Amino acid sequence: MKRTKNIVFMCSSVHVWTDTRIYYKEAQSLAENGLQVEFYALDYPAEKREIRNLTMHYLPNLSRRSRIQHQRTLWKAFQKSRAANFHFHDPELLFLAKKIKRKYGDQVKVVYDMHEHLPAAVRTKQWLPKFLRPILSQIVTKVERYLMKSVDAVIFAEKSYRENYPTESFTKIDILNYPITPPVHNVKKNKIFTMIYVGGLTEQRGLFNMLNLAATLKEKGVSDFQLKLIGPVLTAETKIKNFVRKKHLEEHVVQFDRLPYTEIWQHYHTSHLGLCLLHPTPNNLNSRSTKLFEYMAAGLPVLASDFSSFIEMMTTHKSGYTADPFDSSLLADLVCQVKNNPELAEQLGKNGEKAFFENYSWHGEAEKLMALYDERK
Template structure:
């Protein structure tokens, strides 16, 4: 008999302390009285103990060849579990659901879509260009077959919904808003003016634009600016980033922290002056709101973001910052210099962002949607 208060949540790609999965969804479900078994990738960081939440670590590997072995291990664990709810977080794990449905016809199967994966295929640099469109068509066929086994799909963005109107199961948008935190006392010094970026560090998320930006600012205003980068990046990219830093003598200007536990990023925000979100205009980014925009608002940080239409409307409506092309370095420099020269005036952008966050953009709102729609709590 299936246990109606037990959930198996699993990922074959995400690390165990992924912010959305662990600190938001899994903790919320444990707080609601569920017993949560969470399977995810070991990243070497010490596992956080939390009542009602058990973390099961899968060995890390850089090789994609090991993925099917993870799928098999996760399927065996799911088959052996007496949980009523199964909550998966990766497109590849959809492959397990038809078979799991046959084994557990009364289980509730949920797919949590973090990104529009078929749309994202077209910009995956590790896939040869000639294979991207055929692979996208193959994935769409796979999704159509496997999603028939789902009870629910969770979309991280409402824009994904239009691509999945044909799917007959329940569909809910659960935005990736930050957890609710009290306002952070700002710890700002007169100098240097601190720019911050938090999130996965990749070329299409603007790492080299940010580095060029801080290089040019350092040339114009020695020791008056610095850049903090918090988030994971691949070893190959880190080599290129470090080469840029050494070549341009930015060792004391650019501070790289790697992946930082979610509770600790707020201290970094408290010591910063401006949040950067200079993503490139690729399809998946144009159709979604970056989580860091909401985090900057929660931390009362003014925002400097890419001039995507939806982002521009959002930032202008909340009067929480400004936008520019991520490739227009001169314009970006001008906007940063304005804010550094008038910190009291532009602090109001951060205050307005904080107010909007408190009223509309925190995880407590989204948690209730998830609990009520998927897990029948009221």
């Protein structure tokens, strides 16, 4: 069977099909530009629609130990496919990539889309015993480098990831996770001051920093505010419920599960302040969180952790503030500064929105993605 250069087999054995970067940005951009995309990702109960040039395949949700079954499914599917491009998004699929390269050689272009630097991430994975993390990180580094010899190109979601592969011969390209230009909005802000966070709800991503901020605001006598959390809970839910109940925050904390990308913008546009209180883990310190750009695109002032890259952004664009994510008193004071000065909040939001359209739109990243595949024509 002859493989076709304008067909891309794109897959993830970890992410749900509605993943913003994979589905809404990359898969749809490729399809809109005439490539045929065969898309495999985890099933999720969201509205499914037909898109020209994009064929969807949904994988069952399995436990971490059972996910190896997805590799068998994807291997069988790829053998039946005519795709000359294998584009994958998870480090565990490096094993499958090597298998594909061994069988098909230069008939197939193998592209690894790196969302995080795995060796660094292993050192902070909460589900791993602490004493094992440094050892596993070293092992992962060696195995990853060996398997990546089978890769033709690596897409880095963050520029800093490239620094870890200075001598590797594969094609390297930075395709940053900038937002798609948001839909035109014609909605009013919520009557009550609303802080918003969108993303996985974990301690390392600032979940309890935000909850402590809410508790501190209440202790300071601020009663007319809301903390809106949108995303999958990746920590013990009972711990969240107990904290909210103990601090009497039931009227202030509103929680949603994962929402479709298009729905998120409605919540952004009706909110007043975007939060990004990440912990200073290696991956967080070396990345520029997508949330920052989405908040800016929606015209929201930003309150973020005082990482050097975040400080540079907020200072350059005058679009928000940074502070120690563990200093809830200072964070609360900054929230009050934005809350009590509507004109200041509006100007910060406008500054961020201007910076987004001038510097951080997905449009330019989509062009780089297409350039990578145009090389195959």
